[in-house]
Amino acid sequence: MTSWDRDDTPARWQCSGTALVDLPPGLVARWAPGESVVEYVSPTRTRITVGAWSWAGIAGLLATFDADLTSLEPDELVDPCRVLAQRFDRATHATATTIWGRGPPCGTPTGPCPGMSFHAEAGVPQDWFPRHDPAQPTRARTQPAPHHCRPTPRLTEEVAADIFMGRFSDKFLHAARGAARLLAGSLYARYYDLEPAQLDQLEPDQPLLVRFWPRRRPQPNTFTELCVRRAHSTGRSWSLANNGTIVEQAQILTTHDLAALVDLGVQPTQPWPDLALAAYHRVEQLIALSHRQPRPLPTIKDATYAWRQTMFFLSMAGDDAVAPFLEQARTTLPPGDDSVSDSLGALLAGVDDIHHEQRFDSAGASPHGRRLTGWTTSRHWLTEPGGTALAGPAH
Numbered sequence: 001m002t003s004w005d006r007d008d009t010p011a012r013w014q015c016s017g018t019a020l021v022d023l024p025p026g027l028v029a030r031w032a033p034g035e036s037v038v039e040y041v042s043p044t045r046t047r048i049t050v051g052a053w054s055w056a057g058i059a060g061l062l063a064t065f066d067a068d069l070t071s072l073e074p075d076e077l078v079d080p081c082r083v084l085a086q087r088f089d090r091a092t093h094a095t096a097t098t099i100w101g102r103g104p105p106c107g108t109p110t111g112p113c114p115g116m117s118f119h120a121e122a123g124v125p126q127d128w129f130p131r132h133d134p135a136q137p138t139r140a141r142t143q144p145a146p147h148h149c150r151p152t153p154r155l156t157e158e159v160a161a162d163i164f165m166g167r168f169s170d171k172f173l174h175a176a177r178g179a180a181r182l183l184a185g186s187l188y189a190r191y192y193d194l195e196p197a198q199l200d201q202l203e204p205d206q207p208l209l210v211r212f213w214p215r216r217r218p219q220p221n222t223f224t225e226l227c228v229r230r231a232h233s234t235g236r237s238w239s240l241a242n243n244g245t246i247v248e249q250a251q252i253l254t255t256h257d258l259a260a261l262v263d264l265g266v267q268p269t270q271p272w273p274d275l276a277l278a279a280y281h282r283v284e285q286l287i288a289l290s291h292r293q294p295r296p297l298p299t300i301k302d303a304t305y306a307w308r309q310t311m312f313f314l315s316m317a318g319d320d321a322v323a324p325f326l327e328q329a330r331t332t333l334p335p336g337d338d339s340v341s342d343s344l345g346a347l348l349a350g351v352d353d354i355h356h357e358q359r360f361d362s363a364g365a366s367p368h369g370r371r372l373t374g375w376t377t378s379r380h381w382l383t384e385p386g387g388t389a390l391a392g393p394a395h
Contacts, residue, residue: 013051017058017077021046022068033061047071055080155257161244161375166224170204172250173223179259187322188315190354191371192252193230199253202226227253232362233377244375251308252373258312272317273325279310280329283347288340290382297374300382304374307347314351322355343382346370 020041021028028046029038039047052058059080062069072078156175159168180196183189205222219225224246230253231245254260268275286303290296314325329348333341350360350369364371370381 014053015055015058016051018049018073019062019069020071021048021065059084155260156254159247161240161247164243164247167205168224168250172254175260176253178263179255182259183315186315188311191311241377248373248375255312272313273321276310276313276325277328279306282306287343291340301374304372307372326352347372
């Protein structure tokens with residue numbers, strides 16, 4: 001028998017390609033796409049012919065066998081396979097970058113302290129954090145620095161609002177303290193009301209004695225209690241939105257690990273002002289998209305991630321970079337769409353107010369602008385007519 005009969009009839013596809021697959025014929029026949037031809041070569045090798053509407057489609061189908069391929073035919077199939085391999089290679093480098101941080105020399109008998117290393121499994125591309133891809137968590141395996149070094153930066157996990165159990169682990173407090181020290185007096189600290197002294201006075205959260213936390217007050221003078229207070233939440237009732245406001249405050253206080261990476265000595269490949277402007281352009285795109293959506297809140301939350309990165313990058317650039325940033329950002333306000341321009345104008349006016357030593361009130365309003373956060377237990381101000389209404393707490 002030279003052909004594996006599956007009662008299929010080869011289709012008249014626009015493209016048809018053949019390859020040798022290093023898999024047993026029976027296994028290939030079991031998982032081959034319909035209307036393909038499977039031919040016996042040896043007990044461990046199979047020739048398969050598949051069709052698709054494009055050569056790239058055939059390359060993708062062959063990749064699903066997760067086995068070595070040889071003897072690609074015809075020649076038109078070779079380049080698409082090469083392009084697909086290069087694309088996968090770029091993807092793995094963009095989402096699994098190893099970054100090594102080195103602490104300052106500490107004069108140990110064995111030489112300089114190696115500090116701490118970590119491997120970021122997601123969300124840290126080569127050019128720093130994703131300027132166009134917010135909401136990516138940083139999950140890392142860490143090796144603590146020796147006890148004689150400075151405190152080791154700790155990376156926090158992503159916390160989902162729907163399963164938040166009412167307590168943050170100690171690493172969140174540790175990360176928030178490091179962020180507050182790094183950003184003390186900066187635009188980010190003034191914009192989000194970061195106070196290093198307040199964080200230094202907090203106690204670690206104690207383990208919960210019950211599985212579920214609704215109707216229990218957060219333990220006083222802890223990081224969790226601070227997040228509850230900043231979110232204007234009672235912390236005594238469960239709701240997804242209520243949890244979200246609390247988790248978001250933890251993300252703000254820890255900078256979502258951006259400060260920890262800087263503390264490790266990691267440097268971006270672009271200047272801080274350029275990163276701030278690139279992140280802001282993503283904010284523009286997402287807010288414009290949210291104005292066209294019937295259910296815009298998920299997009300607004302994504303915009304908030306990008307906006308928080310904008311504030312961090314701009315703070316690292318220094319106060320002298322704020323005025324040029326605002327000037328450039330205002331030149332890109334979308335023409336002909338007053339509601340989007342009003343929303344973005346309110347954001348930029350809020351930054352300008354904070355830069356000139358103004359403050360946000362409890363509703364998140366400054367004399368001329370608004371503070372942007374994503375979660376709210378009432379209507380979000382970006383969904384109000386004009387996108388600048390001061391309706392309800394903005395946290």
